[in-house]
Amino acid sequence: xxxxxxxxxxxxxxxxxxxxxxxxxxxxxxxxxxxxxxxxxxxxxxxxxxxxxxxxxxxxxxxxxxxxxxxxxxxxxxxxxxxxxxxxxxxxxxxxxxxxxxxxxxxxxxxxxxxxxxxxxxxxxxxxxxxxxxxxxxxxxxxxxxxxxxxxxxxxxxxxxxxxxxxxxxxxxxxxxxxxxxxxxxxxxxxxxxxxxxxxxxxxxxxxxxxxxxxxxxxxxxxxxxxxxxxxxxxxxxxxxxxxxxxxxxxxxxxxxxxxxxxxxxxxxxxxxxxxxx
Ligand code: PDD
Numbered sequence: 385x386x387x388x389x390x391x392x393x394x395x396x397x398x399x400x401x402x403x404x405x406x407x408x409x410x411x412x413x414x415x416x417x418x419x420x421x422x423x424x425x426x427x428x429x430x431x432x433x434x435x436x437x438x439x440x441x442x443x444x445x446x447x448x449x450x451x452x453x454x455x456x457x458x459x460x461x462x463x464x465x466x467x468x469x470x471x472x473x474x475x476x477x478x479x480x481x482x483x484x485x486x487x488x489x490x491x492x493x494x495x496x497x498x499x500x501x502x503x504x505x506x507x508x509x510x511x512x513x514x515x516x517x518x519x520x521x522x523x524x525x526x527x528x529x530x531x532x533x534x535x536x537x538x539x540x541x542x543x544x545x546x547x548x549x550x551x552x553x554x555x556x557x558x559x560x561x562x563x564x565x566x567x568x569x570x571x572x573x574x575x576x577x578x579x580x581x582x583x584x585x586x587x588x589x590x591x592x593x594x595x596x597x598x599x600x601x602x603x604x605x606x607x608x609x610x611x612x613x614x615x616x617x618x619x620x621x622x623x624x625x626x627x628x629x630x631x632x633x634x635x636x637x638x639x640x641x642x643x644x645x646x647x648x649x650x651x652x653x654x655x656x657x658x659x660x661x662x
Contacts, residue, residue: 387464388498389457397498406494408477411485412530414494415439420623421470421499423662424462427623429455431586436474438584439527445478448493457497467501471624475529502624508651510631510643511547513620515609516540518551518558518581525580537561548620550612550633553581557607563622564588565607567615568646573602574611587621594653617644627651 386397407413417439419432426432433451440447449457458472474497481489520533537549538561549561557576559565564585566575573595578584595602612618616639618630629647630638 386498386500387461388496389461390496391494394460400496402494402496403480405480405483406477407479407481407490408475408494408529410483411478412528412532413443413487413490414475414477414529415443415445415527416473416475416529417527418623419458419472419474420502421458421462421472422468422658424468424470425662426455426458426462426472427658427662428586428590431589435527435584435586436476438525440476442523442526443478443528444487445476445493448476448495458499461497461499465499465501469502469504470499471502472497472499477529505625507547507625507628508643510629511620512545512632512635513548513550513560513618513630514541514544514546514634515552515612516549518553520551522580524558524583525578527583534561544635546632548630550618550620550630552609552612555609557609557612558582559585560620560622563620563625563628565612566591566619566621567607567612568617568619568644569611569615571646573600573646574605574607575602576607577604585621585623587623587626590657591621591627591650591654594650594657598653613638615639617646619647619650627654 387394388397388400390400417432417436420427437447477494478490479492479494516537541549550565551558557565558581576582618638620628629643631641
């Protein structure tokens with residue numbers, strides 16, 4: 385039975401419950417994080433904590449706990465799961481109030497965390513993706529729990545036999561429904577710059593760090609829809625997927641239609657970094 389953390393208590397998942405007037409439930413008024421655990425080690429913990437801090441600040445909330453306290457909660461949860469590869473899901477909502485948009489009515493956040501095994505999907509042969517207009521809002525840099533657009537986008541991808549929707553805003557690539565995007569053209573690597581239309585992915589930033597430390601050049605620059613379709617390779621990054629090659633976009637092959645050589649190199653470097661870290 386999964387153990388979860390809810391408002392100061394550890395309890396079996398089925399015994400954890402919240403008030404139906406929680407603003408997370410009525411308004412989607414909250415933020416979350418997903419932190420991968422490899423070899424029972426919190427991967428890039430500080431970076432995830434910093435993003436949490438930024439998300440909370442952006443929705444006018446304070447972080448209820450110090451990083452030390454968060455770490456101790458996560459470590460307890462990790463110990464309750466058998467598998468060594470897990471991911472922590474943590475969610476903070478503005479708490480319970482009458483159903484009124486006014487945020488000053490809520491002063492006691494709801495704090496929830498759990499750890500789950502990462503179910504490894506075999507994605508190294510590459511996945512299919514679709515393109516779709518970016519139908520989300522203007523604050524995509526906040527890791528908000530309000531994810532209906534992303535849920536619908538993933539569903540549309542699935543309906544078309546694909547695993548991810550790659551989003552286009554005003555003719556330019558932003559990111560995936562739940563991943564960041566990289567493209568390669570003539571051995572050059574590109575990813576869109578961070579702004580309010582893109583979640584600052586921890587895996588994205590780590591990949592850039594790994595490229596820099598291996599003297600591989602890259603550019604954070606706008607990528608047109610045409611450049612996306614013309615790429616030799618397209619990769620998606622996220623904490624749970626790591627780096628996944630896209631081999632077909634809207635049913636058309638990317639490059640040769642197979643996993644590319646640069647992905648092989650980058651993925652190897654990423655796996656080496658992970659082993660060293662954990
Ligand atoms: N999502 N962009 C979006 C919109 C995301 O939802 C995610 C991750 C990413 C990648 O960020 P990171 O590398 O920090 O995981 C980019 C998580 C995994 C989720 O919602 O489950």
